[in-house]
Amino acid sequence: MTKVLGLLLGLLTAIGGFIDIGDLVVEAEVGSRFGLSLAWVVIVGLIGVCIFVQMSGRVTAVSKRATFEIIRERLGPRIGAANLGASFLINLLTLSAEIGGIALSLQLASSVSPFLWIPLAAFAIWLVIWRVKFSVLQNVVPLFGLALVGFGVAVFLLSPDWGALLRQVAQPRVSPDEHVSTYWYFAVSLFGSAMTPYQVTFYSSAAVEEKWSAEQITRSRLNVLMGYPVGALISISIAACAAIVLMPHHVNVSSLTQTVLPVAQVGGVLLLAVVLVGMVAATFGAALESTLASGYTIAQFFGWSWGKFRKPREAARFHLTIIITLLIGIGVLMTGVDPVQVTEIAVVFSAIALPLTYLPILVVANDPSYMGDRVNGRVLNGFAMVYLVIVLVASVAGVPLMIITGAGA
């Protein structure tokens, strides 16, 4: 019974942990402009993130070392530094976006300015990382993020024309009001949002934090393979809500207030409150993960003592990195930049930096000196290679598309 409950908890955690501020902003924007014609990107991104998250977890479980430590050792300091630079900068941008997301979600529930929430949110993140056990941090917060299933409930309550929605998914089209390049810009954004690098860093380091055994790897693989797809469904339902309510009125989503508009329309105050809880939890959970990921990447690259399984004084530089990262995140947001725009930029740059973060994992996962007979199989390598091509194309296309479309304007 305890095992079943443990499995269920892990599954629910994976569902809640899949969604972050990137999904909340970009999915609603995409839904209001393109309907569900970009749902295929979420599916492509989902498969990709499952492949690489699992690979990274397996590398750690077999070698008993976090991915970044091995990457530097295996590929040398130059490529290691490129990998570190790309991952850390994207983490920093993502972290700023997530803190902004917490502040914006709390603003919806309190109408207090997000600029007052930002320092409080960052302090709460630091406090949780400093004081709360890793297992609690990893399981409890994303569990509340599951409240975002309210978007799925809203889709059913809206009683849409299911045939029309399915046609948008199966026969993607660009409406005459939109330019093809804008469609592809949002495709890259959604792909970047689904494959955010911090998830891989966090997952691999979590395997060390919790001293995963082979049995736990199998269970965690099951959680990810079953939980992430449900998370992706919630993600698509955010786009569906916007497609049903906002798209017919040509509304361009530019804030979280518009994301929750369809929920309040059919679910009233109760469903809105549930979704707001989910939004705060999802962004808070993602902020915790991306903050920790920043500490992990730097500490693992430089060979410092790291991890929450150690007392803070035994991993002082790791904790100091986390504090500095949070302060930079606050600084970025306090310049007055719109957190929604930070999110939009973060997801595009995630896509641009993907080859630097995913290629080294693939190289290490194929190295018998680290993996022994547990190197990638042919099928997995085949899928991974296809994904590397997609990742490369998205990476190369990201900046030109951003310039051409005026960041999707």
Next chain:
Amino acid sequence: MRSRHATALIRACAVLLGATMVLTGCVTTSGGPPGELQRALQRADSAAFTVQVSFRQLQAGRTLPTTAETTCENMLEQAQTAQHDASTVSVDNAAQHVLRARVAQAIAATASLIVSVQDYLAHTSTASAHRLLAQLGSNRRLLAALHRRLGSSP
């Protein structure tokens, strides 16, 4: 040999940059001044619609007052951005000049209506909710009419 490679690289970058700039011009400013004014109207209409729906939801007890207040705040920013965008469009002739003024005026009215809704939510206004909703509706009709007119203008 090295310098030849460097020159080729610089040329390739220049071509890429040029192509990007041309494409940029094709998309973000497509449609000329009427297109830019249409985009400003679209942004203002999005803001007006969002406030209208959120305000209706609040009247029906379907949303939180805090959410409605935040919606107004965010959408006021959108309307003000649209107003700024419209008033800074470079026009080519007198007819476009008149149109730009009318668009900027209509968007200013949107922003002003959103402020009225904010006053209502803060209990500092005597206007009725019904009247505010009706005014938002007629403002949206005006924005739509201007959008259509710009669509048919050369």
